[in-house]
Structure formats: C-alpha cells, structure tokens
Amino acid sequence: MTGELILCRRCGETKARSAFNNQGHSSLPRQPCKQCRSVARRAEYIASGGSRVSHAQVLRDKYGLTPEQYDRMLQDQHGLCAICGQPETRVGSGGEPRRLSVDHDHRTGAVRQLLCGRCNSVTWAVEESPGLLDEVRKYLERHRRLGDG
Numbered sequence: 001m002t003g004e005l006i007l008c009r010r011c012g013e014t015k016a017r018s019a020f021n022n023q024g025h026s027s028l029p030r031q032p033c034k035q036c037r038s039v040a041r042r043a044e045y046i047a048s049g050g051s052r053v054s055h056a057q058v059l060r061d062k063y064g065l066t067p068e069q070y071d072r073m074l075q076d077q078h079g080l081c082a083i084c085g086q087p088e089t090r091v092g093s094g095g096e097p098r099r100l101s102v103d104h105d106h107r108t109g110a111v112r113q114l115l116c117g118r119c120n121s122v123t124w125a126v127e128e129s130p131g132l133l134d135e136v137r138k139y140l141e142r143h144r145r146l147g148d149g
C-alpha cells in the first residue's frame with residue numbers, strides 16, 4: 001500500500017495518500033487534496049472579509065449591533081474608552097491593536113458604551129459585586145500604610 005498515488009481532481013497533481021483526508025468514516029481519499037482544501041478555505045475567508053466579518057458577527061450575535069452602529073459609537077467616543085479616556089492597549093494574537101469592547105448590561109443585554117479591555121473587566125467585576133471598589137481601595141491603602149512604616 002505504500003507509495004499509493006492519488007490524482008487530485010482539483011489541481012490535477014498526483015499525490016501521496018497522506019496528502020488527502022479520509023472520506024467520512026471510510027478510508028477512501030477525500031477530494032480535493034488537503035492543500036486544495038486549505039486554499040479554498042482561505043479564499044472563502046478572504047472573500048468574506050476576514051476578521052472584519054467575524055467582528056461583525058460577534059457584534060450582531062452578542063450585542064445586536066451592526067458594524068455601522070459600532071463605528072458610530074466609536075466616533076462619538078473619539079475612538080477612546082468611555083471610562084479612562086485612553087485607546088485600547090491590548091493587542092490581538094497577530095499583534096494588531098484590538099478594538100474597544102462593547103460594554104453591555106449583563107442582565108438586560110442593553111448596550112452601554114465602548115470600553116478598553118481593562119475598564120471592561122473592572123466594570124464587569126464591580127457590577128457583579130458593587131462593594132468591590134471600596135474593598136480594593138481599602139486593600140491598597142492598608143498595604144500602602146504597611147509599606148510606609
């Protein structure tokens with residue numbers, strides 16, 4: 001069985017069996033070859049607008065916002081976080097700057113404003129436990145005093 005060569009119907013190349021996936025639960029080679037399949041997937045991704053579309057999907061599915069609504073909110077806030085007034089500092093896995101997060105009321109789902117990642121997590125934590133900020137302040141003060149003396 002070694003050295004079995006299969007013709008890919010897409011690229012017309014004759015390739016080793018390992019260049020093909022299995023067809024469902026059978027051991028038949030799946031057409032076209034793996035390389036053609038990944039090229040097709042990438043083309044689909046690019047044709048759909050890449051990450052722009054996945055962001056749009058998140059906006060729609062999670063917050064019921066269109067990319068246009070998001071852009072308008074971003075413009076209203078001059079591209080800055082509604083709490084600290086700074087731009088987003090986190091970067092994505094590819095090193096690209098991330099977008100500001102959409103903050104929403106977790107109970108009603110109502111969209112509030114755009115926040116940087118840091119303020120978004122703080123807001124989320126304080127919303128969960130409203131006394132948390134005071135406790136954090138006390139904690140910091142306690143340690144500051146310990147540090148002084």
Ligand SMILES: [Zn+2]
Pocket residue numbers: 008009010011012013032033034035036
């Ligand atoms: Zn191929």
Ligand SMILES: [Zn+2]
Pocket residue numbers: 081082083084085086115116117118119120
């Ligand atoms: Zn912020």
